[in-house]
Amino acid sequence: MQGYNVIMIYSKEKDRLLMCKRLKEPYKGLSNLVGGKIEPGETGMEAAYRELLEETGIAKEDVVLHHVMDFQYYFQQCYVEVYAGKLKRDVKISGDENELYWSNLDNDFFDMSRYAGEGNIGHMIEQVKMSQEIILAD
Structure with missing residues (x-):
């Protein structure tokens, strides 16, 4: 079964989400969160920090990631680990795999004509809100 991750990075001010x-x-x-494959021999957390650096230039020293939840897709033989964190400082983001941008948080992330993942992004954002005192702590 192949493992993947998605990483939710909030701005230092907690008012924007990296997409x-x-x-x-x-x-x-469509707009999506950053992430990628978990390689053989890698822990989920190691893969999340590696993918974050590769896709955005954000280093482990810039953010503390929290493992928020997982999705298991039995018919597709894969699972997705969801990580979230808030930047400790302003960071210049850069990557060439996809076009990176900071999104305001007042969008309808359940809108499947604009966002990937069949509504999962909206669901994940709501889960982070429920535990924001831990995930988005200063």
Whole structure:
């Protein structure tokens, strides 16, 4: 079973979420969270920090990630680990895999015509809100 991760990075001020516009399928043209594959021999947390650095330039020293939840997809033979954290300081983001941008948090993240993941992004954001005193602590 293949493992993947998605990483929710909030700005230092907790008012924006790092997103990307997908340049390839699946979900080409839609907004998504950053993330990728968990490689053999890697823990989920190691993979999350590695993917974050590769896709955005954000280093482990810039953010504390929290393992928020998982999704298991039995028919697709994969699972997705969800991580979230708040930047400790302003960081210049850079990556060439997808177009990165900071999203305001007042969008309808359940809108499947704009966001990847069949509504999962909206669900994940709501889960972070429920535990924000831990996940988004200063």
